[in-house]
Amino acid sequence: MKVTIGAFLGGALFGVGLAIAGMTQPAKIVGFFDFFGSWDPSLAFVMVGAILVYTPVYRWAIRTWQHPVWAPAFSLPTRSDIDGRLVLGSAIFGVGWGLGGYCPGPAFTSVGARSQEALTFGLAMLIGVGIYQVFMRMREKRNGGAVDPQAAAMIDG
C-alpha cells in the first residue's frame, strides 16, 4: 500500500511541477523551438532545474544506498552503446513533440485537466505505445523468447 502511495505522490508532484513550469502549455514547447519567431527559452530552465536536483541525488544514492526504500534493488539502465533504434525512435518522437506541443508527461496531466487537445493527443499516444508493445510481444512469442529484450523493455526511461 505504501508503495503505491509513494508512486502516486511522485506522479502528483511531477504533474504540479510541469504545470508551474509552463510545460502543460503547448505554446511554450513550440515557442522553445521557434527560433525565427518569438523564442521562449523556458524549457531549458525547466530541464536545468530538474537536473540540478536529480544529478546530485542520483550520484549520492547509487554510491551510498544499498537499495531503495521500497524495492530490493535499483532498476537502472545498463546499456551505453548508440544504436539506430535509439536515434530513429527519438527522431520520430521529436516530430510528434514539435507537431502536437505535448510530450508524454504533460499529455497525461493535461488529460486530467480536461484539455480536449490533450485527450485527442493522449489517446493516439497510448495507441502508439500499445501498437509498439503488442508488436514486440508478438515477435517475442514467434521467436520463443525475448529476441532482443533491450529493444522491447524501456531501457533508458
Place this chain on the structure above:
Amino acid sequence: MSTMESFTPIASTIGGLLIGTAAAGLLLFHGRIAGISGIAGGIFRREAGDISWRVMFLVGLFAAGAAWSLFYPQDYVVEISRSTPALIVAGLAVGIGTQLGSGCTSGHGVCGIGRLSKRSTVATVSFMITAALTVFVVNEVLGGSI
C-alpha cells in the same frame, strides 16, 4: 527574433526543481527512472508485480492536472492552432517514437542527462533537432497552423 513576452525563467526553474525532486523521490523510494513513456510502456508489457507502481504514478500525474486546473486553468490553455488529425498524428509519433527510442523528455532529457548517459544525450539531441525542424516547417512554411 522578437521579444520574449512569454518567457518565464523563475516559474520554469521552480517547476523544474519540483520535477527533479519527484524524479529523485521515485529513484530513492522505488529505484526507478522517472521516464513517463517508459512507465506507460511497461504497463503494456504486463509483467507480474511491475504494474501497480506504474499505474499509480500515472494516476498521480492525472490527479495533479485535475486538481491544479481547478485553481489555475490558464496553465493548461492551448494557444497553438492544431487540427484533430494533426494531434492524432503527433500522438501516434510520440507513442511509437518514445517506445522505439526507449525514452522521452523525462527519461532521456532529465534523468538520462542527469545520469550523464551518452545514450540519453544522443537521444535528446535527436528529438530536439526533429522537434525544431517540425516547428520550423509548421510556423515558417505552413504559417503556424496545421
